[in-house]
Amino acid sequence: MDPTFAQTLWLTLKLAVSTTAILMMIGLPFAYWMAYTKVRIKPLVEALVSMPMVLPPSVIGYYMLVIYSPRNWFGEWLGRIFDVRLAFSFEGVLIASVIFSLPFMIQPLHNGLRSLPDSLREASYTLGKSKGTTFLRVLLPNIKPSIITAVALTFAHSIGEFGIVLMVGGNMPGETRVASIAIYDEVQALNFEAANRYALILFLVSLVLLTTIYSINKKYDTWKMM
Amino acid sequence: MENDVIFIDVEKRMLTANGPMNLSVHTSIPSCELVALFGESGAGKTTLLRILAGLVTPDKGLIKFGSTIWFDSEKKINIPPQIRNISLMFQDYALFPNMTVEQNIQFAQPEKGQSKVDELLVLFGLTEFRKRKPTGLSGGQKQRVALARALARNPQLLLLDEPLSALDAEMRTTLQNEIAQAHQLLGVTTIMVSHDLNEVFRLATQVLCIENGSITRTGKPEEVFSDSSLSGKVQITGQIARIDKQDTINIVTVISGNKQIIKVIAFDSDLEDMKIGDRVMVFSKAFNPIITRLK
Numbered sequence: 001m002d003p004t005f006a007q008t009l010w011l012t013l014k015l016a017v018s019t020t021a022i023l024m025m026i027g028l029p030f031a032y033w034m035a036y037t038k039v040r041i042k043p044l045v046e047a048l049v050s051m052p053m054v055l056p057p058s059v060i061g062y063y064m065l066v067i068y069s070p071r072n073w074f075g076e077w078l079g080r081i082f083d084v085r086l087a088f089s090f091e092g093v094l095i096a097s098v099i100f101s102l103p104f105m106i107q108p109l110h111n112g113l114r115s116l117p118d119s120l121r122e123a124s125y126t127l128g129k130s131k132g133t134t135f136l137r138v139l140l141p142n143i144k145p146s147i148i149t150a151v152a153l154t155f156a157h158s159i160g161e162f163g164i165v166l167m168v169g170g171n172m173p174g175e176t177r178v179a180s181i182a183i184y185d186e187v188q189a190l191n192f193e194a195a196n197r198y199a200l201i202l203f204l205v206s207l208v209l210l211t212t213i214y215s216i217n218k219k220y221d222t223w224k225m226m
Numbered sequence: 227m228e229n230d231v232i233f234i235d236v237e238k239r240m241l242t243a244n245g246p247m248n249l250s251v252h253t254s255i256p257s258c259e260l261v262a263l264f265g266e267s268g269a270g271k272t273t274l275l276r277i278l279a280g281l282v283t284p285d286k287g288l289i290k291f292g293s294t295i296w297f298d299s300e301k302k303i304n305i306p307p308q309i310r311n312i313s314l315m316f317q318d319y320a321l322f323p324n325m326t327v328e329q330n331i332q333f334a335q336p337e338k339g340q341s342k343v344d345e346l347l348v349l350f351g352l353t354e355f356r357k358r359k360p361t362g363l364s365g366g367q368k369q370r371v372a373l374a375r376a377l378a379r380n381p382q383l384l385l386l387d388e389p390l391s392a393l394d395a396e397m398r399t400t401l402q403n404e405i406a407q408a409h410q411l412l413g414v415t416t417i418m419v420s421h422d423l424n425e426v427f428r429l430a431t432q433v434l435c436i437e438n439g440s441i442t443r444t445g446k447p448e449e450v451f452s453d454s455s456l457s458g459k460v461q462i463t464g465q466i467a468r469i470d471k472q473d474t475i476n477i478v479t480v481i482s483g484n485k486q487i488i489k490v491i492a493f494d495s496d497l498e499d500m501k502i503g504d505r506v507m508v509f510s511k512a513f514n515p516i517i518t519r520l521k
Contacts, residue, residue: 119320122281125307126314127334127379137333141324 012178016158023105031109061167093169112146236287249439262430280307313376321360328356334378346374386418
């Protein structure tokens with residue numbers, strides 16, 4: 001295989017897997033908090049989480065660049081203390097991708113938890129089980145379809161990430177050049193054969209993922225009816 | 227035993243379908259009894275049960291179980307449900323769909339012990355369903371699992387929220403017997419929410435009648451539901467289902483329990499303060515009723 005092609009696909013995969021793994025770790029406790037919190041600012045938090053779904057990636061990308069910039073206190077602090085520059089680096093793209101895919105992880109988990117009857121949680125409490133045990137042994141196992149949906153959607157969405165990667169990461173082979181960027185780049189260079197290869201792979205991966213989600217959810221629906 | 231009395235003195239503002247209501251309960255419950263909380267829907271029965279379980283926090287007051295304080299608004303004490311050592315059987319049973327019948331019961335055990343699980347499975351006739359998930363069970367079976375699970379915890383107080391409301395008449399009778407049996411066997415103090423008179427008479431040793439958020443009458447079922455000043459020889463309580471106006475009289479249809487329909491003739495003056503849906507007592511004084519065994 002063409003090494004550039006392999007490198008681009010590997011980078012795309014690395015970005016999608018890392019984004020999904022990080023979001024899984026953040027998303028589960030965060031969705032739990034959102035599902036049961038009674039704080040007044042909850043609508044604001046919900047709105048912020050959903051922002052990436054309505055805002056153009058360029059807006060978020062722009063703000064990320066501003067924050068990453070060494071002329072800004074945060075970017076300056078990162079550079080001074082850790083010698084890290086986030087703009088136009090894989091790590092910078094990863095953080096942006098995590099923020100941009102947040103709603104795809106949080107919303108299915110949040111909806112899954114909210115759709116469980118409150119009595120399940122309360123029954124577990126009255127049986128003497130802690131919040132942690134209840135979360136791990138009662139709530140999580142009963143929202144499996146939501147977890148699968150959240151992971152697959154996040155993964156699929158991260159694979160197809162374009163705007164935000166372009167804004168924050170640019171097009172640096174081996175660092176920030178993922179498949180979606182490569183397609184754009186190859187088309188610009190009138191290299192349609194290469195663009196076609198990337199496009200076909202992205203198309204197939206997304207199709208397989210979504211088909212898996214729908215068939216798993218269908219199976220759970222049938223269980224419920226029984 | 228004396229110090230196992232549950233002392234309740236709480237107030238809670240709540241929103242019901244009929245607007246805001248003040249739940250204000252001052253009572254005590256002796257240990258080992260099977261107490262029915264009886265009242266119309268929206269009277270505050272379930273809320274009181276949830277307050278005892280620790281799932282709803284009262285606005286102010288005091289709840290003591292024996293010498294242990296569960297809730298004290300002045301001292302800011304509110305023991306969470308986990309350490310009140312209670313079991314609450316929910317109206318929808320709240321069985322965990324991801325666990326089998328057996329796992330549901332095991333989950334409730336404070337310390338794992340298979341022999342206790344087997345014992346409960348036998349007691350409630352669930353042995354053959356032990357490996358099944360709750361979705362594959364009938365209403366009656368689910369109710370049994372919920373009861374078995376509630377008892378597996380070894381609670382010092384068992385709370386039942388309308389335990390039999392979702393079942394048909396025949397299944398109810400069977401399960402009423404099982405609740406009574408479980409209560410006798412284990413002697414655990416039990417509080418049961420109910421709006422079914424039949425159930426209250428069959429099961430309860432004490433009744434707390436709750437109306438619009440406060441307790442109006444307490445005592446043994448026969449004391450609470452029969453007016454002792456009447457010397458009636460037959461007394462049946464029921465609900466008015468229909469009033470048919472004839473020329474000068476009315477024919478009132480009263481439904482008692484789940485099956486018995488009684489037609490009573492009444493004058494307009496008798497019915498002045500009655501309407502359909504009212505709970506009434508049908509009694510007779512003039513003749514001696516004859517009793518015979520049902521075949």
